[in-house]
Amino acid sequence: MSKSSTLPLAALAPRRPTRRYLLLKGIGFIAIHAAAWPDRAAHAAGILGVRVWPSQAYTRVTLELEQRLVVQHQLLESPLRLVIDLQDLQIDNALRQLPSIIPSDDPWIAQLRVGQFQPRIVRLVFDLRQSVRVEIFESLPVGPYQRRWMIDLHPEREPDALQALLNRRFAARSEEPGLEQLIEDLAKRDADRKDGAARTRRPAPSPAIAEGSQAVGTTSGSANPASGMADPAAGPKSPPTGSTTTAGQTTRLASSSVSNLAARIIAIDAGHGGEDPGAIGPSGLKEKDVVLDVARKLAERLAGDQGLRPALIRESDYFVPLGQRVRKARALKADLMLSVHADAFTEPRARGASAFVLAEGAASSASARYLAQKENAADELGGVDLRRRDKDATRILLELSTRTQIRESSDLASLLLGQLGRIGQLHKSKVERAGFAVLRAPDVPSVLVETAFISNPEEEQRLADPGYRDQLADALHLGIKQYLVANATIGAKPR
Incomplete structure (x- = not known):
C-alpha cells in the first residue's frame, strides 16, 4: 500500500508573492508590451537640426534627426x-x-505653419506661391550628418535652360540684338560650321605661352613621384616679373580676338553647395x-566679352546633383564646361592648382583617382534621391564620351594651367x-579645375582674399578665351 501523496492544508493556501517574483513579473510585462507596441519614447528624441536652402531653381528644407520617421504628404488646392x-x-x-528661417522672398513658399496635429504626429503646412513638383526622400547618415529628410520644391515644369539664359541676357543688356536676329545669326553660324567641317583645326598654343606675352614657368620645386605631389617643402611660386595677367591684356584679347565668336555658351559649375560644403579649411573657410564667388567673378568677365x-x-548656395550638372550643360548646348573646385588633402603641406579631364580608362595617377x-561622392553628402540617381547615372554612362571631347578638354585644360601658373604654384x-x-558630357569639352588646396593654411588664406579670387577669375577667363581663339574654325553649336 502506497503512502498518501496529499499535502498539508497549509501548503494549498495561496502564497504571498515575494519581492523577487513581483519584480520578474513586472519586467516580463514591460518586455512583452514593448515588443507588441511601437517605441513610444522614440518621438521624444526630437529633431537635431533644420535647414532651408532657397533658390530660383528649387527650395530644399532639410530635417536632420536621429531616428527613422514615417513621412506622408499631399498637395491641396484652393x-x-x-x-x-x-x-x-x-x-x-x-x-x-x-x-522663421523661410525667406520672405522664397519663390515657392509663401508661409509655413507647424503644429502638433495629433499626439504622435507633427504636421507641416506649406502655403505655396505657385504649383510645385515635390520630391521627399530620406538620406542615410553620411559624413557629419545623421539621418536627413529632404523636402524639395521644384517648379511644376522645369524651365528651358537655354531660353532662360537668353532671356536673362536680353534683360541685362539692352544693346544685344533681338531674339529674331540671334536666331538668324545662329542659323548662319550653323551653316558656316557645316561648310568648314572638313577644315583642319589649328592646334592649341602651348600652355606656357600667353598671347602676346613671354614664356611662363609652371612649377617650383620637383615633383615627388611616390606621392604624386609637388614638393611641399618648396615655398609658393613667385610669378615671373611682369607675367601676371592684367585687365588691359584681357580687354585687348576680348576686343581683338573674340569679337567674332558670337553665341558661344560657357557653362560654369561651382562645385558642391547647400548641404555639401565641400572641403573645409583649417580656419573654417568652405569650398x-x-x-561660387570665383564662378560669379568669371561669369562677370565672360559676360563683358561680345558674343560670349x-x-x-x-x-547661389544650393546643391545640384552631379548628373543634373551634366544635363544642364547639355541642355544649354554649352560650347564648353568648367567645374571650379578647391582641393583638400590629409597632408596640410599640399599646395597648388591642378586641372583634370575625363579618363577613357584608368586614372592618370593614384591622387587623381x-x-x-x-x-x-558629393551626391551622398549633398542629398540625392538614390532611386533617381541610379537611373540618371546609368543613362549618362551609356553615353560614353568621345575621344574628340577628351582631346578638346585636354587642350582647354592645358591653357587653363598655363594661366593659373602665372599667378601661383x-x-x-x-x-x-x-x-x-x-x-x-559626351558632346561638351569639360574641365575640372582645383584652384588651390584649401586644406593648406597659406592657400586657404589666399582663397579668402577677394583680390586673389579676382586673379583666379582673370586667369580662367584668359585661358578660356585662348581656347576659343585657337579653335575659332569650329563653329558654335546649332541652337
Whole structure:
C-alpha cells in the first residue's frame, strides 16, 4: 500500500508573492508590451537640426534627426498647400523655429505653419506661391550628418535652360540684338560650321605661352613621384616679373580676338553647395563659398566679352546633383564646361592648382583617382534621391564620351594651367585624367579645375582674399578665351 501523496492544508493556501517574483513579473510585462507596441519614447528624441536652402531653381528644407520617421504628404488646392505629416514625433524648439528661417522672398513658399496635429504626429503646412513638383526622400547618415529628410520644391515644369539664359541676357543688356536676329545669326553660324567641317583645326598654343606675352614657368620645386605631389617643402611660386595677367591684356584679347565668336555658351559649375560644403579649411573657410564667388567673378568677365554667354550651373548656395550638372550643360548646348573646385588633402603641406579631364580608362595617377572618388561622392553628402540617381547615372554612362571631347578638354585644360601658373604654384604641371562624374558630357569639352588646396593654411588664406579670387577669375577667363581663339574654325553649336 502506497503512502498518501496529499499535502498539508497549509501548503494549498495561496502564497504571498515575494519581492523577487513581483519584480520578474513586472519586467516580463514591460518586455512583452514593448515588443507588441511601437517605441513610444522614440518621438521624444526630437529633431537635431533644420535647414532651408532657397533658390530660383528649387527650395530644399532639410530635417536632420536621429531616428527613422514615417513621412506622408499631399498637395491641396484652393489655396495651394503642401501638407506633410511626420509620424512618431513631437514638436520641439527646432521645428517651432523652422517657419522663421523661410525667406520672405522664397519663390515657392509663401508661409509655413507647424503644429502638433495629433499626439504622435507633427504636421507641416506649406502655403505655396505657385504649383510645385515635390520630391521627399530620406538620406542615410553620411559624413557629419545623421539621418536627413529632404523636402524639395521644384517648379511644376522645369524651365528651358537655354531660353532662360537668353532671356536673362536680353534683360541685362539692352544693346544685344533681338531674339529674331540671334536666331538668324545662329542659323548662319550653323551653316558656316557645316561648310568648314572638313577644315583642319589649328592646334592649341602651348600652355606656357600667353598671347602676346613671354614664356611662363609652371612649377617650383620637383615633383615627388611616390606621392604624386609637388614638393611641399618648396615655398609658393613667385610669378615671373611682369607675367601676371592684367585687365588691359584681357580687354585687348576680348576686343581683338573674340569679337567674332558670337553665341558661344560657357557653362560654369561651382562645385558642391547647400548641404555639401565641400572641403573645409583649417580656419573654417568652405569650398562651396569660395568656388561660387570665383564662378560669379568669371561669369562677370565672360559676360563683358561680345558674343560670349556664361551660364552658372548653380547661382547661389544650393546643391545640384552631379548628373543634373551634366544635363544642364547639355541642355544649354554649352560650347564648353568648367567645374571650379578647391582641393583638400590629409597632408596640410599640399599646395597648388591642378586641372583634370575625363579618363577613357584608368586614372592618370593614384591622387587623381582618389580625388575623383571623393568628388563623385558629393551626391551622398549633398542629398540625392538614390532611386533617381541610379537611373540618371546609368543613362549618362551609356553615353560614353568621345575621344574628340577628351582631346578638346585636354587642350582647354592645358591653357587653363598655363594661366593659373602665372599667378601661383601648380600642383601638377600636366593635365590629369580620372573618372569625374561631372565631366561625362559626351558632346561638351569639360574641365575640372582645383584652384588651390584649401586644406593648406597659406592657400586657404589666399582663397579668402577677394583680390586673389579676382586673379583666379582673370586667369580662367584668359585661358578660356585662348581656347576659343585657337579653335575659332569650329563653329558654335546649332541652337
